[in-house]
Amino acid sequence: MVIPPDRKAVCPAVYSLLLAIIYIAFISLGLPDSLIGAGWPAMHSDLGVPVAFAGIITMIIASGTILSSLASERATRRFGTGLVTAVSVALTASALVGFSVSGSFWMLCLWAIPYGLGAGAVDAALNNYVALHYAARHMNWLHSFWGLGASISPFIMSHALASGHEWSSAYWTVGLIQAVLTFALLVTLPLWGRVHPVAARDAQAASGQGSEHEPIERAGGHVPLLQALRIPGVVLILTAFFAYCALESTSILWASTYLVADRGVAPATAAAFASLYLLGITAGRFLAGFVADRIGDRLLIRGGFAIVGLGAVMLALPVPTDAIALAGLVVAGLGSAPIYPAIIHSTPVNFGRRNSQAIIGIQMAAAYTGSTLAPPLFGAISTWTGLWILPLFLLVLVALGLLLSERLNRLVRAQAASVEVA
Incomplete structure (x- = not known):
């Protein structure tokens, strides 16, 4: 080059x-x-x-x-x-x-x-x-x-x-x-x-599109919404992103209430550890930056979802001490940290730089939709079942995000292999 x-x-x-x-x-x-x-x-x-x-x-x-x-x-x-x-x-x-x-x-x-x-x-x-x-x-x-x-x-x-x-x-x-x-x-x-x-070098290698020195914003024509949605794998990552932002916003809003109402934690303690979830995200992203270039976006997404799942399990464990549940909230925050940035950063590689702005725009819409709809949805569900269901609700979202992101990884690898064969 x-x-x-x-x-x-x-x-x-x-x-x-x-x-x-x-x-x-x-x-x-x-x-x-x-x-x-x-x-x-x-x-x-x-x-x-x-x-x-x-x-x-x-x-x-x-x-x-x-x-x-x-x-x-x-x-x-x-x-x-x-x-x-x-x-x-x-x-x-x-x-x-x-x-x-x-x-x-x-x-x-x-x-x-x-x-x-x-x-x-x-x-x-x-x-x-x-x-x-x-x-x-x-x-x-x-x-x-x-x-x-x-x-x-x-x-x-x-x-x-x-x-x-x-x-x-x-x-x-x-x-x-x-x-x-x-x-x-x-x-x-x-x-x-x-x-x-x-970063466009990797995106070009994955997509085979455009000149590397072509201005990014003007590379190719406008990508309409329906055309972007028809690109293989886009719906998978949109749903995974929706799931992640849904679990993040639900945790932020309901974790403290869950700890108080279901686990009997003192309100002041619950509030402090709920704030640690956000601090865990902030600190986790700072720490992830030191290893992100070496381990790659896919492993960050996979590991992040797995750690959030571990944190949700710790929240649900029926043990006499509250320490494990409180620690689980911090673990969930650390696991959440790299998922959002890694999904965004991998978009040009997965879908090509010509399509990345359109797809990231849709991803942002999916993110805000998940963040807006999930907390009231959980609130409605919990009125029927009780707040004990929060860890299970989070685990379902973790499983959905992990499953679909892994399916996208397999799809991208299959496409890359077919290009090499051709």
């Missing part, structure tokens, strides 16, 4: 500078995600609405996120990853500032629309860009930085409320951070097309 002279000169510096911007962007992606949950106890009281109305806001945001994820492929091909990312972050910034000046519930609903539209497009565009241009370790570390951002925003909200300010000041602060990032993204727009697509 011969790298053009201009790329030889510019790539190292541009690679590092743009990677730093992307790391900051992933922190910024996580910041808004936990603001509503952290601030809603004060928000609903000030706005004079029931606690349950938080679900309306989150459903509007989720709907916008799913729609923009599905539209991200067309937008990215037309305008490029850099501009789509900058505009999406600007949308999120405007929505957060809009939240900060909202004095009624209907205004929150209105601002929730750009809130969701910005989140979905930037998530799909950035994940595809990283999958194509950077090694697997960066995908894991970047998603660890997302967890850092999601962990910071509750502290911003807590500080705002504890210091006598209203919840709106937390939204204003995070909105200002997003606005600064928007400016940085606009300044660095010329860099996005100058990073050599190192």
